[in-house]
Amino acid sequence: MADSTATTESRCHVRSISMPSRSHPTATNIEEELNRLRALESLSSTAQSGSPLKEESISVALFGLVELYKCVESFLQMPQTQQIMVQHQLEALVDELIEGPVTLLDIGGTTKDILLQMKENVLDLHSALRRRKFEEMLGNKVGTYISFKKRVKKDVSSCLKMLKRLEEKCVVCPLLDLDHDSAMVVRVLREVNSVAISVFRAILSFLSTPMSKPKVGRWHLVSKLMHRGVVACDRHEESMNEVESVDVVLFALTRCNPSKDAEVESSQMVEKRLKDLEDSVESLEEGLNFLFRRLIQTRVSLLNILTN
Template identity: 75%
Template sequence: MADSTAMPESRYHVRSISLPTRSHPTATCIEEELSKLRALESLSTAQSGSQLKAESICVSLLGLAELHKCIENFLQMPQTQQALLHHQHKRWVEEMIDGSVTLLDIGGAARDILIQMKEIIQDIQSALRRRKLEVLLNKVTAYISFKKRVKKDVSSCLKTLKRLEEKYVACPLLDYDHDSAMVVRVLREVSSVAISIFWALLSFLSIPVSKPKVGRWNLVSKLMQRGLVACDNEVDVSMNEVESVDVALFALSPCNASKDAAVESSQTAQKRLKDLEVSLESVEEGLDFLFRRLIQTRVSLLNILTH
């Protein structure tokens, strides 16, 4: 993974926001959801993009959706609305609304990548089952080109996320009264963790293709005739679903020409492809669920601003 897509060690900035539970009954809900995401933080910051598994991404997306559900209640509270309606804070609310659009755009880009990747994976599965050499070569070539485009698109998205995070950090709270400062801190924490989770999702999707040696694919014709064999020992258990598929596609070797070995290898490759397909579907479902929450939060902020 290029440095531009690697997760920084301190990407998450989630910390205790110390909400007063008496005046803010939603505090417990928000703190509980943030605590769950903090538990994922220690795991995510210790892993590279290739070690981030789809399950962790799904849990994070669903956790963020639940956090936004709590924030919905928070935004409906009179104390919150009163703080945000103060004339000197309206500009900050507008920036939060703009930030929500950015997150929705980033999420939309991630969903497009998910859908396209799933389609290409399904095409490769079909070509592998039918053992059509030319079709398989074309699909794998398309996959390589797709991954290159994804790397470029993700790099642009990560720069956007970084600018958004820097904008939030740059906004001082010195002129805010206690209640207003508390409200701003809550919404900043939510935005910060959202940025972190989208960062992890994009890193997961943009694992670079394991490049084959020069001329490697010239062997494919012979391998297809003698038995398509992907050497299992080249796949590390720490790899995530995306990288394991790359290895399955490119770690081809005529190490066993027997028919039984060819069938077994083909089944192994199919399994990895199917695992990735199922993982992408799960991540897509989690992202769609989060989308609905993000849109609702944006609507609530707009309603407060136009109150």
């Protein structure tokens, strides 16, 4: 998904907020967490080089985002913050402030559905491989997986458009009419939204790695290795993430006709790749579940402040 990875690269930079720590001590914690999430810039480098994003890097950023929202909750509970939001009439920006968590919850829901369906497809492929003698069953499961990947591409495209609209809305509303303290509060929440958008873009890019035919050399190499029963070809997959790695071995498995011994080893290779993807999906699911609770709490806190 070249377009989404390019977009990730252009949006991953996290800026310093430079907030006054004396009047808003918790804001310092937020800035520290944002600085830790500068690790997102490594995702930018990966995307810029054309290499698929790996799950491990995304999970680190995802759990870092959970910690960031914990700081945001403390920030919103501070009397100073609540007084600024109420007394300085930030109600005019209420739609923008609340829309961030709401939009991210919607996208997170779609992402969780994709992860669930991906895990189900992986389990089906596991089952088909264990009964490899039923070639038609394996072919059907692979076909189902390919159809699923095509649906994922459409769902991800829709989510990316939502993220873009959310991002553009923050740019449209200037802070020129706000006093310093009010502008600082809004800027904090916008920065949090910005880094959250970057993390979600990375997750969506990971899930929508296209199942298109890569360079001929790569397919030929994997197919050749599987013919020979060679399993140790990890060094040739360094440029692939867990999703693309499964795509490659499935393609090769269904298109080569190895010997019986090679067939056993090639099936073991596919099993390993499927297990790696299953573990990756479960890690992302865990992080999203934690993040969901934080996003809901942030939305509730904002509503309570702005409506009371």
